[in-house]
Amino acid sequence: MISHKFLMGRGRDQLSIEEIRMIESKISNVIDVPAREPLACRGEEVVKSTLLLEGFASRYKNDQTGARQAVELHVPGDFVDLHALPLKQLDHDIITISEVKVATFDHQDLMDISQKSPRLANALWFSTLLDAAINRKWIFSHGRHRAEARIANFLCEIYVRLDMVGLVTDNAFHFPLTQPDIGEITGLTGVHVNRVLRWLRNRGLFVVDKRRIQILDYDGLAKLGEFDPDYLFPSFARPEHAP
């Protein structure tokens, strides 16, 4: 049961035990990767897909000046490069943020089991489309929200996504991202992230201690950040914070 988080929060509940066993049997190996290391780079030919078991990883696009913009943040249970199965090559880099544990799958194995089980094929498709739904929400938030709303919205997203994979206890979760990391996600500078986070903390919305965030007022954060978890289909996961 190495991959106990496989597709957790990604429609896993739609699958049977046998289907989960089938895909688990295809795990070629499980490895640990240190923090701040690339998992895959732009333009590389991709022949394996990676399932994130523990830790955080992020997809980045770089601009000409070297500044980075995160296009997705991955939490445990996410397939970090399932996209590459049909697309064959990546349009961005994938880098670990914390130390991570990942399982890898050969593309050929994934193709084989997809043909054997349409339900599994559908689950894989679903997983990539949930990524796309997250992408759309980021576009919305980047386009229409001021800094406070953008960061509040992001905190809500992480809170719900981590809760969906059982990593929230007592409204708190381990969160190893730095303030510059949050800036690269939200399209702000690290300096401004700092000011906004303090502003949010002063309003009693959450507290941070030693890379651990505790949400004190989820409703307040959700209202400020116009956050509605519908797009994550949380009904497929633990219903603790679903509407």
Added chain:
Amino acid sequence: MISHKFLMGRGRDQLSIEEIRMIESKISNVIDVPAREPLACRGEEVVKSTLLLEGFASRYKNDQTGARQAVELHVPGDFVDLHALPLKQLDHDIITISEVKVATFDHQDLMDISQKSPRLANALWFSTLLDAAINRKWIFSHGRHRAEARIANFLCEIYVRLDMVGLVTDNAFHFPLTQPDIGEITGLTGVHVNRVLRWLRNRGLFVVDKRRIQILDYDGLAKLGEFDPDYLFPSFARPEHAP
């Protein structure tokens, strides 16, 4: 040959004639829809998917004040709600921008042919992942680009995407979006879009006349907007402007 644009620019070249015939035979009907009409709304249960044959349509998320943010712009040949096939419900609205002609497919038919032809299933998956790649590029552009770069980047995207479906002649294309529309896409106000467009025109990058845009200096626009068409996989389409 109603749907001659089917998956054009979306990996269609990977399919055989028989596969294209197979999917074309499943078109349930073709209808015209006026401009500024909803094709689908947030939360609706979706049982059909829509292929855009002619015209422009856009996906929107609304904020509390009623302001809209586009999360994707669809051009002819795009499947505008294939996502809904696995996801079952939409997290946003889809609205026509110009008068459009669309073909609809029952989800059950699409599921059936996907099971019969893994290559077709893969083509459909590919199409949704190309949407996701476009989403990621918007996140990047919204997060890191100033207004001029964002709009220049967007113009390049549209130019290349329309070229991929054969709608560019003489470096020009019909483009019925208003300046407020472009603002809803780029996360800017209509007023600022106006100023930036004039700035770009004054630099001789493009001209507009009666909803027709002619690109005069693609390289200049691409450089200003840091645009690289790789993410659209243009090698699958007409190579006219591929690198």
Added chain:
DNA sequence: CGGCTGCTTGATCAAGTTCAACTTTTGTGG
């Protein structure tokens, strides 16, 4: 212990918004 990285805070500056007014184009009904 020293150096790197992240965190914090202040001052200044520029990009883009907002508000407002006016012109031009488009669409609709008589």
Added chain:
DNA sequence: CCACAAAAGTTGAACTTGATCAAGCAGCCG
């Protein structure tokens, strides 16, 4: 086909947000 209304395009001025530059502090790792 014209009249009128609605929407889009255009321009200016004041204002707000967040970036930039700069400097000091704290914590962690070798």
